[in-house]
Amino acid sequence: MADLFGAATPIDSGHRPLADRLRPKTLGEVIGQRQVLGPDAPLTVMLDGGALSSLIFWGPPGVGKTTIARLLADETDMHFVQISAIFSGVPELRRVFEAAKMRRQNGQGTLLFVDEIHRFNKAQQDGFLPHMEDGTILLVGATTENPSFELNRAVLSRAQVLVLERLDGEDLENLVVRAEAELEMTLPLQPSARQNLLDMADGDGRALLNLIEQIASWKVDAPLDTAALGKRLSKRAAQYDKGGDEHYNLISALHKSVRGSDPDAAIYWFARMLEGGEDPRYLARRLVRMAIEDISLADPQAQAVCLQSWDTYERLGSPEGELALSQAVIYLALAPKSNANYVAYKAARNAAKATGSAPPPKHILNAPTGMMKELGYGTGYAYDHDAEDAFSGQNYFPEGMERPALYQPVERGFERDLKKRHDYFAKLRKQRES
Structure with missing residues (x-):
């Protein structure tokens, strides 16, 4: 499956995945993404005005990027072509562009959906530009990475970036209800287990439908509680890429929680990063930086606490050593704050240059x-x-x-x-x- 409800119809008509069976037939049936599909939202305004531009969909997996692109092609009577930047190279792009030129000569436009568009290098991204400018294709790219960092400025200047968000609890519950209607059954789950199922999906609609499909195949005598559901299903790993946006988003959340003197929020984001597989040594280094940048001489002991915690981690290793780092997190969050040294240093550097x-x-x-x-x-x-x-x-x-x-x-x-x-x-x- 390419995305939420976005799987291609299987050749074998005997079994169709639930996500494919529930794929919306119109934009109005799409669950979630009201910020781009609701009244007066960007896509609604474009379609009402008959002026759909090239687009970049930025969002996590399983939120409907492929589905919305496919439905946009239907709404505008354009031919839908889907490629993946992971598996496509220059020869395939040339064939796509040539076919799009032929369609244009015959009076039909082409909506080219490029999944994982950030995987294309600069030269490959530049290859889209002339075909976007002369109307051969309308480009809709999908990426899980920040377009500001991963896409060429030339491409971004010719496309509008729309942010698609992870599905919230209400969206996921609506998806469960729709799935139950399609399956003609009520999931055999107690209310607490039903909520736990939504938590397992972690905002990913496609993951939720896959879990529902598994549950629907079980033969159970009574509704399952949370513990029974947990034994049968594994919790989906949180979305976290140590080299991607989530890495920088979460370290920013941790740093700002420390700066904001909120130990509960700070320890939460610290734990989120560890659960995502972050290297504790990276966190140890960043804690030292927080001590210097945001606490400094308001509490000179803060830096020593961080270094001692780091040293303790090196001596104990995982998982015991992380407890020393969490101790430093709490200390930093509750320490008096001052950025006077940081401000003075930057001012001194500017004065030295001048x-x-x-x-x-x-x-x-x-x-x-x-x-x-x-x-x-x-x-x-x-x-x-x-x-x-x-x-x-x-x-x-x-x-x-x-x-x-x-x-x-x-x-x-x-x-x-x-x-x-x-x-x-x-x-x-x-x-x-x-």
């Missing part, structure tokens, strides 16, 4: 040779330990450079004490200057 090769003032340069002394190196330097409060208040920036205010400590955690020192030395500096 001032180029401006040298330090001569009074803070060493003068190991007589010539350097004659040039004024070290002249006027005040040894801070000899000064009142061990603070001379001298200028250490390049001569002529206006003194920037880079580090601005916050009134939180240990940095509250640092702010007192910072403000104290700033006050003394003004006094010494005057």
Whole structure:
């Protein structure tokens, strides 16, 4: 099956998969995706205006990408051609384009559906452009990866990206009801087990129909409870690609939950990544970064906690070592927050770029040779330990450079004490200057 309800009809008419039997015949029968198919939604507006453009469907598996593309071809009386970027190469693309040209000459358009379009390289993607521009094909691409990163700008500029979402609980329940009507039976499940079935599908309509088809074949004396269902069916693995969008989405969720001081959300996203197969060492490294970027000197101990947890993981290994990392997650979430160091560092880098090769003032340069002394190196330097409060208040920036205010400590955690020192030395500096 290519997608939700999108399987090609089997040659053997004796058995048709449930997903194929339930495939919608019109766009109005599609379950879910109201954001693209509802009133005033993009596809509805395009079809009503008779101006369907090339499209990129971006979404997880089993949400109807192939089905909607097929129905769009029906709605616009276009010939539907489906290829997969995984199995197709340049020779097949040429044959597709030539056939589309012949149809165009005969007055019929071609809707070319390209599954996993992100698998095509840049040259192959560029090959679509002239045929999109002259109307030989209307391209509908499907991808589970972020088009911004995976597709050429030229293709994206000629197509509208529509986001298809995983099916929610209501959508999945509607799909179960439709399947029961087709099968002419009620699934032998207790209410809790029925809900568990929806959870197992994890937003994937095609996966749900496959599970329903298995359940429908069972011979049971009474409705099954959750435990009995769990013994007969394995929970579907969560959608997670360590190199794809979900990886970056989940680490972003973890980082922002820590930054937002929400330990429950932070530990949840941490667990989600582990369940998806993420390398605990990657998470350990990112936790250290969070300690430096979002906590920093508000709690200097946070960095040490992360490094100790990482070291503990290396000594214990999995699965015990993950508990040390989860301890660091909770510590970071509850620690006082400050990005003053992060802001100061970025500002300092910008100031360094702006001032180029401006040298330090001569009074803070060493003068190991007589010539350097004659040039004024070290002249006027005040040894801070000899000064009142061990603070001379001298200028250490390049001569002529206006003194920037880079580090601005916050009134939180240990940095509250640092702010007192910072403000104290700033006050003394003004006094010494005057």
